[in-house]
Amino acid sequence: SYVLTQPPSVSVAPGKTARITCGGNNIGSKSVHWYQQKPGQAPVLVIYYDSDRPSGIPERFSGSNSGNTATLTISRVEAGDEADYYCQVWDSSSDHPRDVFGTGTKVTVL
Amino acid sequence: EVQLVESGGGLVQPGGSLRLSCAASGFTFSSYEMNWVRQAPGKGLEWVSYISSSGSTIYYADSVKGRFTISRDNAKNSLYLQMNSLRAEDTAVYYCARDVYGSGSKGYYYYMDVWGKGTTVTVSS
Numbered sequence: 001s002y003v004l005t006q007p008p009s010v011s012v013a014p015g016k017t018a019r020i021t022c023g024g025n026n027i028g029s030k031s032v033h034w035y036q037q038k039p040g041q042a043p044v045l046v047i048y049y050d051s052d053r054p055s056g057i058p059e060r061f062s063g064s065n066s067g068n069t070a071t072l073t074i075s076r077v078e079a080g081d082e083a084d085y086y087c088q089v090w091d092s093s094s095d096h097p098r099d100v101f102g103t104g105t106k107v108t109v110l
Numbered sequence: 111e112v113q114l115v116e117s118g119g120g121l122v123q124p125g126g127s128l129r130l131s132c133a134a135s136g137f138t139f140s141s142y143e144m145n146w147v148r149q150a151p152g153k154g155l156e157w158v159s160y161i162s163s164s165g166s167t168i169y170y171a172d173s174v175k176g177r178f179t180i181s182r183d184n185a186k187n188s189l190y191l192q193m194n195s196l197r198a199e200d201t202a203v204y205y206c207a208r209d210v211y212g213s214g215s216k217g218y219y220y221y222m223d224v225w226g227k228g229t230t231v232t233v234s235s
Binding site: 049 | 145147154155156157160169171172207210212214216217218219220221222223226227228
């Protein structure tokens with residue numbers, strides 16, 4: 001089955017840039033989506049189709065995807081960005097399609 | 111307002127059954143694929159099951175296949191998850207989530223754009 005690997009944690013100072021990676025075999029051939037989850041809350045979609053932002057998501061959030069790594073970038077980090085972040089792909093490579101989530105990354109704002 | 115509200119969670123003994131519901135409002139439910147996603151305490155997100163808009167296509171995660179059944183009633187704007195033979199490792203918050211289909215240069219894809227607040231299932235004796 002397809003596996004997505006994320007670093008367990010990323011720490012960043014306010015105003016700086018956070019980069020969260022999502023590794024997968026030839027992930028660049030798939031469309032990657034990203035979710036933000038704050039404690040006790042449901043996930044919120046922040047990036048879809050590698051780099052598109054849903055309405056209401058700040059331009060500070062951006063995404064890229066190439067080769068074996070997709071990246072979520074948060075620019076000018078704010079305290080409110082502290083959360084868990086998950087990447088996700090739809091794996092249709094077998095006769096048993098499925099959604100796959102990454103292992104998750106906790107972003108801490110110093 | 112687009113909204114998903116889960117219900118039906120609770121405490122159940124190992125081997126028991128539970129039926130979760132998800133009530134949809136604010137959008138044309140019958141036009142969307144839907145998912146169940148769960149999150150064990152302190153753990154990450156785990157996709158559980160997918161159902162197409164008509165209910166004709168269904169997929170399950172290997173961890174629940176043969177024990178869980180997803181269904182929907184488009185007339186009632188509702189999604190369901192029947193959970194049988196429950197195990198301790200099924201303990202989690204269960205979310206229903208609306209799927210959005212898209213296609214591009216890399217083929218087709220799905221992402222989840224609306225989530226409910228979740229319902230908690232605890233499997234314990």
